[in-house]
Amino acid sequence: DQQVKQNSPSLSVQEGRISILNCDYTNSMFDYFLWYKKYPAEGPTFLISISSIKDKNEDGRFTVFLNKSAKHLSLHIVPSQPGDSAVYFCAASSAGSQGNLIFGKGTKLSVKP
Amino acid sequence: KAGVTQTPRYLIKTRGQQVTLSCSPISGHRSVSWYQQTPGQGLQFLFEYFSETQRNKGNFPGRFSGRQFSNSRSEMNVSTLELGDSALYLCASSLGGRGADTQYFGPGTRLTVL
Numbered sequence: 001d002q003q004v005k006q007n008s009p010s011l012s013v014q015e016g017r018i019s020i021l022n023c024d025y026t027n028s029m030f031d032y033f034l035w036y037k038k039y040p041a042e043g044p045t046f047l048i049s050i051s052s053i054k055d056k057n058e059d060g061r062f063t064v065f066l067n068k069s070a071k072h073l074s075l076h077i078v079p080s081q082p083g084d085s086a087v088y089f090c091a092a093s094s095a096g097s098q099g100n101l102i103f104g105k106g107t108k109l110s111v112k113p
Numbered sequence: 114k115a116g117v118t119q120t121p122r123y124l125i126k127t128r129g130q131q132v133t134l135s136c137s138p139i140s141g142h143r144s145v146s147w148y149q150q151t152p153g154q155g156l157q158f159l160f161e162y163f164s165e166t167q168r169n170k171g172n173f174p175g176r177f178s179g180r181q182f183s184n185s186r187s188e189m190n191v192s193t194l195e196l197g198d199s200a201l202y203l204c205a206s207s208l209g210g211r212g213a214d215t216q217y218f219g220p221g222t223r224l225t226v227l
Binding site for chain 1: 144146155156157158161163165167168169171198202203205207209211212213214215216217218219220221223
């Protein structure tokens, strides 16, 4: 049973527009959420995270929103750039199991010039 | 700071053999976690080591084992290799404290079992 779900396998957006990647989770014990960007045959690169005590975190063009009641988080990229094209993974952890990240299956983002 | 390094980057083995993968964490990080990535299962947690002790373990058979040294470097061993063990093996390091703890990943080791 998937505890972290990314229901959109792919997303295509135009350069300069907003990219919104979504993630749902089922385990209410999760208290820390992260987004990673990954290219084929490389390790994931950390982008941004959010603790469950917050509902928003910003870092440059990247903003993560957390809706605990809906068990939903989203990553907004504004403006999108062709270099953002990659697979994006949502991950979650819970207190006491921080070393164990539960990953979604990923969303492939394509940003077209 | 140097990032997480993994060696070797590529490995080809045959069924029944064993393999050892190595991971050097970011300086100052005390936790090392290992993950397996396959096209069908995605990224799955193998185990985590902190201060030379296994702190968390995923749902993998006992053929998968690991250890951590006093300098926080970690090794992962897979014995009696099976075709299904072909995957990208990733290690990640973090400070290891309780609470929000961000993991940083290495480039991975691509293991092919023939």
